[in-house]
Amino acid sequence: MLNLKSLFQQSPITSPMTVNKSNVNQTEPVLRAENVDIYYGDFLAVKGISMDIPKNRITAFIGPSGCGKSTLLRCYNRLNDLIKIFRIGEQSKIYYHNQNLYAPDIDPVEVRRRIGMVFQKPNPFPKSIYDNIAFGPRLNGYKGDMDELVERSLRGAALWDEVKDKLKQSGLSLSGGQQQRLCIARAIAVQPDVILMDEPCSALDPISTLRVEDLLHELKEQYTIVIVTHNMQQASRVSDMTAFFNVEPTDKGGRMGYLVEYDRTEVIFQSPKEESTREYVSGRFG
Amino acid sequence: MTSLSKDSQPAVQPRSSLDKNLDRGFIWLTLLFALAVAGVLIWMTVVVGIGAIPAMLKYGVGFIFSSNWDAVNDEYGALPQLYGTLVSSIIALIFAVPIGLGVALFLSEDYLPTRIQVVIVFLVELLAAIPSVVYGLWGIAVLVPIMKAIGGQIYNLFGWIPIFGTPPSATGLGMLPAGLVLAVMVLPTIAAISRDALISLPPDLRQAAVGLGATRWEAIIKILVPAAFSGIVGAIMLALGRALGETMAVTLLIGNSNNISASILAPGSTISSLLALKFAEADGLQVSALMYSALLLFAITLLVNVLAEMLVRRVQRI
Numbered sequence: 236m237l238n239l240k241s242l243f244q245q246s247p248i249t250s251p252m253t254v255n256k257s258n259v260n261q262t263e264p265v266l267r268a269e270n271v272d273i274y275y276g277d278f279l280a281v282k283g284i285s286m287d288i289p290k291n292r293i294t295a296f297i298g299p300s301g302c303g304k305s306t307l308l309r310c311y312n313r314l315n316d317l318i319k320i321f322r323i324g325e326q327s328k329i330y331y332h333n334q335n336l337y338a339p340d341i342d343p344v345e346v347r348r349r350i351g352m353v354f355q356k357p358n359p360f361p362k363s364i365y366d367n368i369a370f371g372p373r374l375n376g377y378k379g380d381m382d383e384l385v386e387r388s389l390r391g392a393a394l395w396d397e398v399k400d401k402l403k404q405s406g407l408s409l410s411g412g413q414q415q416r417l418c419i420a421r422a423i424a425v426q427p428d429v430i431l432m433d434e435p436c437s438a439l440d441p442i443s444t445l446r447v448e449d450l451l452h453e454l455k456e457q458y459t460i461v462i463v464t465h466n467m468q469q470a471s472r473v474s475d476m477t478a479f480f481n482v483e484p485t486d487k488g489g490r491m492g493y494l495v496e497y498d499r500t501e502v503i504f505q506s507p508k509e510e511s512t513r514e515y516v517s518g519r520f521g
Numbered sequence: 522m523t524s525l526s527k528d529s530q531p532a533v534q535p536r537s538s539l540d541k542n543l544d545r546g547f548i549w550l551t552l553l554f555a556l557a558v559a560g561v562l563i564w565m566t567v568v569v570g571i572g573a574i575p576a577m578l579k580y581g582v583g584f585i586f587s588s589n590w591d592a593v594n595d596e597y598g599a600l601p602q603l604y605g606t607l608v609s610s611i612i613a614l615i616f617a618v619p620i621g622l623g624v625a626l627f628l629s630e631d632y633l634p635t636r637i638q639v640v641i642v643f644l645v646e647l648l649a650a651i652p653s654v655v656y657g658l659w660g661i662a663v664l665v666p667i668m669k670a671i672g673g674q675i676y677n678l679f680g681w682i683p684i685f686g687t688p689p690s691a692t693g694l695g696m697l698p699a700g701l702v703l704a705v706m707v708l709p710t711i712a713a714i715s716r717d718a719l720i721s722l723p724p725d726l727r728q729a730a731v732g733l734g735a736t737r738w739e740a741i742i743k744i745l746v747p748a749a750f751s752g753i754v755g756a757i758m759l760a761l762g763r764a765l766g767e768t769m770a771v772t773l774l775i776g777n778s779n780n781i782s783a784s785i786l787a788p789g790s791t792i793s794s795l796l797a798l799k800f801a802e803a804d805g806l807q808v809s810a811l812m813y814s815a816l817l818l819f820a821i822t823l824l825v826n827v828l829a830e831m832l833v834r835r836v837q838r839i
Binding site for chain 2: 422
């Protein structure tokens with residue numbers, strides 16, 4: 236399936252943001268954005284993003300509100316397709332392994348089955364805990380032992396011990412932190428390759444947040460994780476790679492997001508190359 | 522009660538006693554309105570119930586099982602009307618529920634440009650504002666000629682099925698045209714309220730389903746419709762309530778024959794059409810018998826609503 240070497244030769248990465256390959260932290264890229272422009276109608280919201288998301292690592296997107304980090308995240312599984320006026324630039328490409336996700340012959344439904352998503356607000360379905368987990372596998376026509384898969388997914392999300400006796404109860408009966416772990420279990424039940432997380436802890440209390448963060452460390456053994464966060468400490472605690480986005484006003488009165496710096500997390504937080512990154516991570520703006 | 526220190530916050534004046542009394546008065550006023558609604562309901566039940574007592578004493582439960590309506594000998598029973606009320610409403614729901622749900626789904630998705638969608642939503646709601654006598658006349662002008670033209674064909678082709686088991690009446694009136702007009706009448710209720718239930722769902726639900734690889738269709742059928750289930754059942758029950766009680770259009774179309782037939786091509790009658798036709802000329806025990814049937818209609822509506830509530834609760838427990 237993979238033919239990354241030849242792909243690299245065909246489309247050399249031109250962006251200066253690309254990380255040094257000799258980095259110890261670097262594994263092969265799973266997702267690769269090339270010159271991604273994102274439009275809402277005629278309005279350019281995010282400009283010229285090029286970056287690689289390494290396999291089995293946690294990559295954090297940080298930046299002030301409106302910088303387009305969530306928008307970019309949702310491009311990776313084509314969830315932005317739900318927004319009618321959304322459009323990606325004609326020259327923009329997002330590769331998943333070596334397939335362009337925005338090629339005309341790609342079925343967005345297939346993409347989303349491989350690249351899962353966890354949302355900002357816990358959003359379990361108004362169904363039982365069991366059915367919440369089983370929903371995705373049933374869509375995919377999973378033929379194996381569903382009970383076993385449900386248990387494995389709930390264990391994977393560190394929720395099994397808390398809910399094993401009440402699988403028939405509504406997912407909405409759980410606490411906020413449990414609901415979010417249920418959503419993570421639901422995402423991993425379809426055995427995706429990548430899990431995208433859009434501020435997964437912003438609606439949770441500190442203890443639930445820590446549990447989810449611990450979980451992230453376990454999950455990266457098996458999955459590639461991209462997480463958008465407003466919480467700088469969280470980014471520095473959980474992520475291997477960090478991308479800092481910023482936003483600047485455009486002459487048309489709109490605001491445009493762009494990638495400032497993308498490197499290993501300790502570089503971003505301790506010795507960033509850009510002044511704006513240093514200011515942001517030290518809490519001086521944003 | 523001591524007032525808080527004034528000096529620290531010069532911009533904040535202490536609440537005047539008028540303000541507080543208005544606040545309290547408003548609570549009492551709304552309570553009064555709420556109780557007035559319940560009061561009217563109870564009052565109506567009592568008036569109808571008292572009027573029905575003579576007939577209840579004379580005919581007892583047998584009223585429900587008798588199909589006599591004999592003003593000469595003062596023998597009354599409401600079985601054909603009970604049957605007709607239920608059957609015409611069921612026919613209406615059989616047509617209106619799938620179509621109304623389809624309309625609601627179509628208008629709650631972003632298939633159409635917003636401007637066109639707003640116009641269509643408005644038109645659907647306008648359908649609910651048409652007076653029922655106009656529906657009845659429309660039925661007479663449109664449905665009845667169609668029934669006259671194809672009723673015989675339906676009987677010839679499907680006469681072996683009991684529900685088409687009688688030749689249609691020469692007038693074209695009957696249970697089927699009445700049920701069809703009822704379907705059109707309750708359609709906007711189902712469509713508008715179901716749509717409201719669907720669009721008030723949090724957008725996260727759809728995103729969660731789509732994010733797991735559901736197609737639009739799968740997200741609608743497996744997540745959105747079940748999540749909006751209570752609202753949709755509510756819509757159907759409101760529609761059923763309207764269909765059960767609808768008088769004018771049904772009286773014009775059902776044929777008003779005191780008759781029970783499995784065939785929906787045959788004419789029949791409903792409780793409300795019975796009331797509309799007989800009440801003006803009734804006296805003595807017949808008035809009481811009509812009150813008794815009105816009470817039955819009341820009871821059916823209540824029963825339907827209780828069942829609906831139970832259904833919703835049962836589903837929501839998950």
